[in-house]
Amino acid sequence: MTQDTRTRYIILMRHGERTCSHEKRLVGIVEDPLTPRGIQQAYMSGEWLKKHGPHIDEVFASPLQRCIDTAAYAAEPLGFARADVQVVDGLHEIDLGRWENMLLTEAQADDPEAYAAWQAHLGRFVFPDGESFEQSGIRFGKALGQIRAEHAGNLLVVAHAGVIRSYITQLRGIDIDRMMEEGLNYAGMVILTDRGGNTTPQVERRGFVPEEQMDEEGLAVLYRKYGTPEQVIRHMQKTAQTADSIVSLLGSGYEGIRQQVTRAALVHDLCRTKPDHEAATAAALEHEGFDTIAPIVRLHNDPAIDTTQDKITPAEILYFADKITDGEELCPLRERFAKSREKCTSEEALVQHTRRLERALEIRARIRAAVGTKEIPDDPVCQIVMQES
Numbered sequence: 001m002t003q004d005t006r007t008r009y010i011i012l013m014r015h016g017e018r019t020c021s022h023e024k025r026l027v028g029i030v031e032d033p034l035t036p037r038g039i040q041q042a043y044m045s046g047e048w049l050k051k052h053g054p055h056i057d058e059v060f061a062s063p064l065q066r067c068i069d070t071a072a073y074a075a076e077p078l079g080f081a082r083a084d085v086q087v088v089d090g091l092h093e094i095d096l097g098r099w100e101n102m103l104l105t106e107a108q109a110d111d112p113e114a115y116a117a118w119q120a121h122l123g124r125f126v127f128p129d130g131e132s133f134e135q136s137g138i139r140f141g142k143a144l145g146q147i148r149a150e151h152a153g154n155l156l157v158v159a160h161a162g163v164i165r166s167y168i169t170q171l172r173g174i175d176i177d178r179m180m181e182e183g184l185n186y187a188g189m190v191i192l193t194d195r196g197g198n199t200t201p202q203v204e205r206r207g208f209v210p211e212e213q214m215d216e217e218g219l220a221v222l223y224r225k226y227g228t229p230e231q232v233i234r235h236m237q238k239t240a241q242t243a244d245s246i247v248s249l250l251g252s253g254y255e256g257i258r259q260q261v262t263r264a265a266l267v268h269d270l271c272r273t274k275p276d277h278e279a280a281t282a283a284a285l286e287h288e289g290f291d292t293i294a295p296i297v298r299l300h301n302d303p304a305i306d307t308t309q310d311k312i313t314p315a316e317i318l319y320f321a322d323k324i325t326d327g328e329e330l331c332p333l334r335e336r337f338a339k340s341r342e343k344c345t346s347e348e349a350l351v352q353h354t355r356r357l358e359r360a361l362e363i364r365a366r367i368r369a370a371v372g373t374k375e376i377p378d379d380p381v382c383q384i385v386m387q388e389s
Contacts, residue, residue, distance in 0.1 A: 090143025097130025137166025
């Protein structure tokens with residue numbers, strides 16, 4: 001990451017997955033330790049910062065152990081020891097008062113009217129004997145302001161989803177009751193730019209996680225969360241294999257995008273059962289923090305996809321791989337489109353179908369031009385790409 005000498009970066013990071021994360025429980029200032037997955041997530045984010053982020057000069061954390069541990073694991077690849085993590089009390093999570101550590105059903109039974117008021121005004125509601133998300137975000141902002149005033153350089157600050165979401169929502173001038181629209185997954189990060197003095201930090205990149213979190217375990221979580229049918233999962237897996245073969249066919253100049261293309265293929269139909277599934281899937285991935293994968297997925301069935309770049313893009317490779325993967329089987333391009341044409345029930349659908357085929361043919365021509373006269377591997381995908389008329 002290149003850095004203007006007048007600007008520094010502040011990385012806000014949420015702690016990793018905690019033990020009770022799968023329960024519908026109100027967890028604020030109570031302790032809830034990291035799971036093994038949470039430790040892995042923290043380390044992945046640290047590795048991302050080492051490879052792609054600014055040089056980190058100091059590390060801070062909320063006093064809750066899940067944040068101290070996340071900070072230590074994330075900072076390890078950056079060359080810091082656990083003792084280097086500086087604890088700041090004001091960074092702690094929202095105080096949920098009397099409802100702290102209750103199941104949602106228990107909180108609702110405790111005070112149905114207050115519970116309904118919380119559902120109506122998520123950010124402004126003051127928890128019984130506790131604070132509101134709005135108040136917690138202001139408190140977090142003051143603590144961060146003190147850190148900014150007393151420490152120079154690029155900073156890593158590890159805290160909680162509640163206070164970070166509230167702070168960022170207020171920083172962006174958004175209604176605090178909409179704070180849950182601010183996606184921030186476990187070990188997710190927000191990048192702020194800070195010009196110092198009396199200036200207000202600016203959000204450069206909203207909540208995101210490293211693509212590496214889309215590993216086997218991460219994918220399983222996504223499939224469960226969004227109810228992706230098993231046959232759709234198998235189609236995505238086959239499309240990922242197809243896309244991987246196309247990258248291999250294109251050669252070493254495309255090796256750097258192999259994993260990104262494969263990951264995009266493994267989630268491109270995540271919300272297949274929903275209307276306008278391409279947009280729904282892209283929105284889900286953005287909320288989950290996969291902001292580099294979402295734009296690729298958004299275009300995987302869009303005939304307006306750009307085919308004018310010098311190099312073939314990940315979106316083009318996914319688009320074409322999807323078009324020659326019928327369920328779990330490879331299918332020549334024109335044969336696949338002949339089948340799908342029968343499903344078009346309106347003139348508008350036929351026009352869109354024709355445009356999708358034309359765009360697929362353009363991408364195939366671009367792949368063939370990029371491959372040139374190289375020897376074609378004895379691979380079914382390569383044969384379809386290079387030899388079909």
